[in-house]
Amino acid sequence: MASNIPDEPTSFIGRRAELRRIDDELTEHRLITLTGPGGVGKTRIAMRAARAAAARFPDGVCWADLWPLHGAGRLVAGVCDAVGLADHTARTPVAVLCEGLARKRLLLVLDSCEHLVDACRDLLADLLTAAPGVRVLVTSRQPLGLVGEWTTEIGPLPCTGDNDALALFTARATAAAPGLRLTAPPHATAAAVICRRLEGIPLALELAGAQLANSSVEQIAERLTSRFDTLDGDGPMRRPPRHRTLRCAIGWSHELCAPLERLLWARLSVFRGTFDEESASAVCAGGPLTSAQVRTTLEALAAKSVLIREGTRYRMLDTLREYGRMWLAELDETTALADRHAAHFASFGRRAERGWLGPEQVGWYGRVAEAHVDLCTALDHLLATDPERAQDLSASIGLFWSCCGHLHEARDYVARALAAHQRPGPARTRALWALGVAVLLQGDLTLAGDLGLQCAHAARAGDDAEAQLQAGYLTGLTHLMAGRPMSAHTVAEQALGPARGTPFDSPGRLRCHLVQLFALTGLGRLTEARAAADALRRGCVQRGEYWTRSYTDYQLSLISLFQGRPKESADHARSMLAAKAGIGDTFGIALGLDLLAAAVAAQGHGAAAARLYGSGQALWRTVGHPQRGTPELRAVREECERRARAAIGDRAYADLFHRAGEERPQAALARILAGEL
Numbered sequence: 001m002a003s004n005i006p007d008e009p010t011s012f013i014g015r016r017a018e019l020r021r022i023d024d025e026l027t028e029h030r031l032i033t034l035t036g037p038g039g040v041g042k043t044r045i046a047m048r049a050a051r052a053a054a055a056r057f058p059d060g061v062c063w064a065d066l067w068p069l070h071g072a073g074r075l076v077a078g079v080c081d082a083v084g085l086a087d088h089t090a091r092t093p094v095a096v097l098c099e100g101l102a103r104k105r106l107l108l109v110l111d112s113c114e115h116l117v118d119a120c121r122d123l124l125a126d127l128l129t130a131a132p133g134v135r136v137l138v139t140s141r142q143p144l145g146l147v148g149e150w151t152t153e154i155g156p157l158p159c160t161g162d163n164d165a166l167a168l169f170t171a172r173a174t175a176a177a178p179g180l181r182l183t184a185p186p187h188a189t190a191a192a193v194i195c196r197r198l199e200g201i202p203l204a205l206e207l208a209g210a211q212l213a214n215s216s217v218e219q220i221a222e223r224l225t226s227r228f229d230t231l232d233g234d235g236p237m238r239r240p241p242r243h244r245t246l247r248c249a250i251g252w253s254h255e256l257c258a259p260l261e262r263l264l265w266a267r268l269s270v271f272r273g274t275f276d277e278e279s280a281s282a283v284c285a286g287g288p289l290t291s292a293q294v295r296t297t298l299e300a301l302a303a304k305s306v307l308i309r310e311g312t313r314y315r316m317l318d319t320l321r322e323y324g325r326m327w328l329a330e331l332d333e334t335t336a337l338a339d340r341h342a343a344h345f346a347s348f349g350r351r352a353e354r355g356w357l358g359p360e361q362v363g364w365y366g367r368v369a370e371a372h373v374d375l376c377t378a379l380d381h382l383l384a385t386d387p388e389r390a391q392d393l394s395a396s397i398g399l400f401w402s403c404c405g406h407l408h409e410a411r412d413y414v415a416r417a418l419a420a421h422q423r424p425g426p427a428r429t430r431a432l433w434a435l436g437v438a439v440l441l442q443g444d445l446t447l448a449g450d451l452g453l454q455c456a457h458a459a460r461a462g463d464d465a466e467a468q469l470q471a472g473y474l475t476g477l478t479h480l481m482a483g484r485p486m487s488a489h490t491v492a493e494q495a496l497g498p499a500r501g502t503p504f505d506s507p508g509r510l511r512c513h514l515v516q517l518f519a520l521t522g523l524g525r526l527t528e529a530r531a532a533a534d535a536l537r538r539g540c541v542q543r544g545e546y547w548t549r550s551y552t553d554y555q556l557s558l559i560s561l562f563q564g565r566p567k568e569s570a571d572h573a574r575s576m577l578a579a580k581a582g583i584g585d586t587f588g589i590a591l592g593l594d595l596l597a598a599a600v601a602a603q604g605h606g607a608a609a610a611r612l613y614g615s616g617q618a619l620w621r622t623v624g625h626p627q628r629g630t631p632e633l634r635a636v637r638e639e640c641e642r643r644a645r646a647a648i649g650d651r652a653y654a655d656l657f658h659r660a661g662e663e664r665p666q667a668a669l670a671r672i673l674a675g676e677l
Contacts, residue, residue, distance in 0.1 A: 003061035004082065005050050005109075009308055011171055014157055014164030015045055022049040022152060026056075026107070026135060029150040030128055033113075033138040036154035038319035039203030039246045042139040043111050045154060050109050050137060057135075059106035060664060067112035067318045068273040068373040070380070072119035077409055079123070083108070084666060086405035086586040087624040090442045093408055094123065096624055098130035105133035112318060114141040121146050156200030159192075165200035166191060172209025173217065176303070180212060190221040197224045203319060204249035210305040211256060224252065250323050253304065262327065263289050264297045265306055269324030270337040273373030274313040282344045283337065313370065338381050345371065345378035346389055349396030356399070357507050359544030365583040368400040379413050387421035391431040398434030402441055403547070404584035411438040429458040429467045436474045440481065441587065448478045469495050469508025476515035483631040485522030492516045504539055510548055517555055521562075522632055530559050550579035550588060557595045561636065566602035573599055578673060589669060590619040594633065598640035600677065606647025607656055608677040609640060614660030615668040622665055 022045070025032045034042045050061045064082035069075060076093040080086075083106075087096040101108075108127075113120045121144045124136060128148070138144065143151045159165035169191055170182050182191045194217070198204040211220055254262060267284035268275070281294040289297070298314060301307045307314045316324065328334050348371065352364045368375070375397060382390035394414040401410035414435040418428065436451035452475035459467035472495025479488035492515040495508075503513040513536060520529035533552045540549035557572035573596035580588035593616030601609035645653045660668065 003050070003054050003063070005047055005054070005061055005063050006065075008044065008047055009310075010175075012044060012048055013168045013171060015041070015048070018045055018152075018154065019049055019052065022137075023052055025150055025152060026053050026137065029148070030134075031124060031136045031138070031144075031146060031149045033140055033143050033149055033151050034154050035140055035143055035151055037201075037246060038141060038322075039201050039317075040154050040156060041202040042154050044202070046109055046111060046137055046139050050107060053107060057105055057107045059104045059133075061107045061109065063109045063111065065111050066116055066120075069116065070272055070377060072116055074376060074409070075116055075119045076123060077406070079108070079110070081405065084664070085622050085624070086407070087622075088407055088441050088443070088587055089624040090439075090444060091624065094126055097123075098126055100622065100624075101127065101131040101134050103133065104131060107135050107137060109137045109139075111139050113138050113144065117142060117144055120144055157202060157205075159195040159198075159200040163195070163200075165195040165198075165205060168202060169195055169205045169209050172206050172305075173212045176210050176213040180217075182217060187217050190217040193221040194224060197221070198249055199245045201246050201249070203317070204246050206305045207249055207253040210303060211253070213303060215256075224249075246319065247323075250320065253306070254323065254327075257304065257306075258300070260289050260293060260297050261300050261304070261306075263287075263331075264294065265301060265320075266324045266327040266331060267333065267337055268301075268307075268314075268316060269321045269328055270341045271316070271374055272377045274310055274315045274370065275374065276313050276370075279344060279348075279371070279374075280314070282347075283341050286340075339385070341374070342378040342381040342385070342389075345375055346382065346393045346396075349375070349393045352400065353396040353507075356547075357504065357510065357543070357545060361544070362546050362582045365400060365404060368397055369404060369584065372406065376409065376413075379417075383413075383416055383420055387417060388423070388425065388427050391417040391421055391427040393417075395427065395430035395434040398431075399437060402434075402438050403587070405586055407438055407441055411435065411442070414438065424458060424461065426462060426464060426467070429455060429462060429464060430470070432458060433467065433470045433474055436478075440474065440478055445478055445482050448474065452478055466506050466508045469506065469512055471495070473508060473511035473515055476512065476519070480515065480518050480522065483522075485519040488515055489519035489523065492519065502539075503536060504543060504545075510545075514548055514551055517552065521555055521558060526559050526562055529555060530563075533559065546579045546582060547585075550576045550583075550585070550592075553579065554588075554591060554595065557592075557599065558632070558636070561595070561599055561602060566599045570596055570599035570603070574673075577669070581669060581673060586619065587623055590616055590623055591633075593619060593669075593672070594637055594640070596672070597644075598636045601640045601643040601647070604643075604647055605677075606644040606653065609644040610648065610653045610656035611660040612672065612677060613640060613644065614657035615663065615665065615672065617657070618661045618663065618668065619665040 022032065034046060036042055054061045062083045064079050066078060069078055076097060080093055080097055083101065085096055085100045110120060124146055127134065143149060157165040157168060173180055173182060182188055194208055198208060208220055257265065264284055268280060270283060277295055277298060280298060281291045285291040285294050298307065302309050302314065306320055307316055328337060352368055355361065355364045379390055379393055382393060394417045398410050398414055414431050418431050418435065432451055432455040436448050436455060440448035452471055455474060456468065456471035459471050472491055476488040476491040479491060492512045495512050501509065503510045517529060517532045517536060520532060533555045537549055537552040540552065553572040553576035557569045557576065560569035560572060573592050577589060577592040580592055593612055597609045597612035597616060600612060
């Protein structure tokens with residue numbers, strides 16, 4: 001059992017009664033929605049409740065952050081990511097999700113659904129019907145309105161007597177001002193006033209506590225009292241409702257920020273997901289805010305609890321982002337910041353593509369994954385304002401997305417960009433190639449072949465040598481998957497041309513050499529294939545390149561198996577798995593597990609082979625395909641199973657295979673990479 005519940009950023013205080021109630025409700029109901037205003041602590045309570053209930057769910061807890069998602073289009077993809085489904089088929093994502101969870105017993109948490117209520121309602125209506133073992137915990141400012149939904153309202157912390165609101169404020173105050181004691185007058189009296197004024201709303205208390213780095217508790221109490229008295233006026237509405245209290249607390253915190261802090265707060269609201277200092281500086285610097293000042297101002301906003309640090313990255317809570325966007329509009333910078341955000345991520349995509357061939361390749365896979373939400377945001381903006389640039393960005397990140405779990409989005413964005421701008425040019429040629437790779441990985445060989453021809457024609461018309469190599473790679477790979485290794489070898493040979501240079505002159509040239517290597521193995525020219533693979537692998541190791549290296553290990557594993565060297569085959573399969581895990585290539589990991597199982601079976605280790613093969617099958621299910629790859633793998637897989645069954649017997653094989661297949665793929669892979677077969 002494994003779960004992906006986020007770590008809690010700060011200590012958790014109170015909420016015992018709510019947690020007991022939610023624990024009971026998770027036993028009785030399949031859909032529980034925690035409702036309440038922004039800042040009241042729904043997410044933190046859901047984290048605690050999910051962690052407490054995790055042992056009751058054999059398939060774990062899957063946590064999906066919905067707060068970064070803009071529009072309903074990415075909802076299902078986001079949930080698929082959370083549950084570990086990296087589908088490589090052309091099915092609808094909803095069908096993939098329902099089928100993938102149909103036999104699971106897990107808890108799915110959808111955090112921050114208020115901006116996607118209709119889409120969540122539709123999705124959960126299908127999912128709860130298709131997957132009877134799944135229970136869902138939702139946080140939202142409003143109920144979903146779904147039949148069978150159980151709603152639990154989360155209120156503020158108690159703020160009278162010896163209370164949780166005071167305990168939370170004290171903890172945050174002590175973090176901001178170490179050594180401060182709030183237990184004795186006059187500090188205790190002022191702290192109690194603050195808690196009552198802020199009505200026990202956790203986010204408001206967090207913001208107030210952070211101010212103690214620069215103010216006394218008495219000053220904060222006095223300012224809050226003055227502010228509320230000014231805003232409340234007279235009459236029956238003197239005590240504001242909770243949403244107004246929070247808005248007032250946020251506004252007060254905003255006023256206490258320095259001018260540059262307020263400016264950066266507003267500009268950072270353009271980011272949908274987490275962001276690093278480099279991106280913040282590129283997008284938000286300008287006018288009175290210099291790039292150098294962005295770093296110190298980020299630190300100041302984090303100290304004031306406006307930003308949350310997550311390693312080297314930052315994020316802003318939804319409620320605070322909404323406030324920042326309001327001020328961005330007041331500054332009349334909404335459009336300008338959206339343009340700068342999109343321009344930055346277009347440049348980011350190009351740099352990622354240029355870095356693919358070098359020693360930072362694995363790092364770029366990680367950075368593209370971290371920036372996923374904002375890359376989608378940039379693409380959405382460019383599709384409406386600059387479709388040609390959208391083509392360029394979608395092509396730049398297409399291979400990253402196609403290889404690491406975002407295949408549906410890669411295909412969708414590239415197809416939309418191609419439809420939005422049909423004038424010939426380098427960006428369109430590159431986008432045709434990226435779309436071809438995506439549809440090929442989804443198994444549509446006919447369309448992939450057609451796109452390869454279109455890409456080749458456009459590359460020749462534009463006299464684009466690199467695009468011609470990319471077209472050769474796409475067409476050659478299509479032939480390989482269709483079982484035509486001679487055609488693949490010929491296409492790659494023609495694309496490389498007589499003046500070959502070195503394989504590492506460009507990404508397209510390297511990929512064509514890889515197609516040739518695969519073709520040699522498929523043709524049975526194993527001695528040539530081994531020599532080519534050894535040379536290619538040495539070059540990859542020298543340059544710190546992993547994607548091609550992993551596929552040379554794949555070929556060396558296959559060749560070694562064919563030549564009767566199973567131990568050597570297993571070593572190369574393990575090397576492939578480690579590289580593929582580093583870049584999140586689920587499809588490649590599934591291939592590697594099949595090869596490792598075959599190599600282990602060939603050494604006579606039937607039990608280990610059965611477990612490995614079962615783990616591979618579990619991963620293939622997340623990909624959505626039956627076992628795929630070039631045709632010669634079929635015989636390898638059949639021989640693997642035959643040998644393992646012969647070694648331990650049919651009943652033992654079936655038992656080990658099925659038990660391994662029930663394990664979460666990520667946990668199984670971690671165990672295998674640690675040498676625990």
